[in-house]
Amino acid sequence: MAAGKVSGDFILKILVGILFVVIGIEGIADFGGNAIYDELDEPFSIIVGVVLLVAGLLLIVPSFIGGIKGSFIKISTLVVLVAWIIFIILEDFIYGLSGLNGDEWFLWLEGLIYHLLILYCIYRVATPAVRKLGNK
DSSP states (O other), X not given: OOTTOOXXXXXXXXXXXXXXXXXXXXXXXXXXXXXXXXXXXXXHHHHHHHHHHHHHHHHHGGGTOOXXXXXXXXXXXXXXXHHHHHHHXXXXXXXXXXXXXXXXXXXXXXXXXXXXXXXXXXXXXXXXXXXXHHXX
């Protein structure tokens, strides 16, 4: 990448990485309120939090520092993708659909669309890694 020039894919990768670092910290610190951790016992929340934190870091760090094995980066992008799909299933369908009525459907739909937009961003970040993984 040329000095002074930043691509949209680079920014997207950094933002997705930061998102998962934050989600990982939420699990480690047991902040609550995140559907990924709602039904997990504390020790398992910490383990999942650490995995998501590391996966987020493995999206960010290689953009600035070399020497990290490509297989770790590929696996981390898949972890992030799978984690977000699980989040959508839990947050929007298992917990989100219970007791909806009237105009709450629009709020639910708005939340689902936000989550799907983030899923697409994660997919864009993960696609190159998945392609490389398939070529081996």
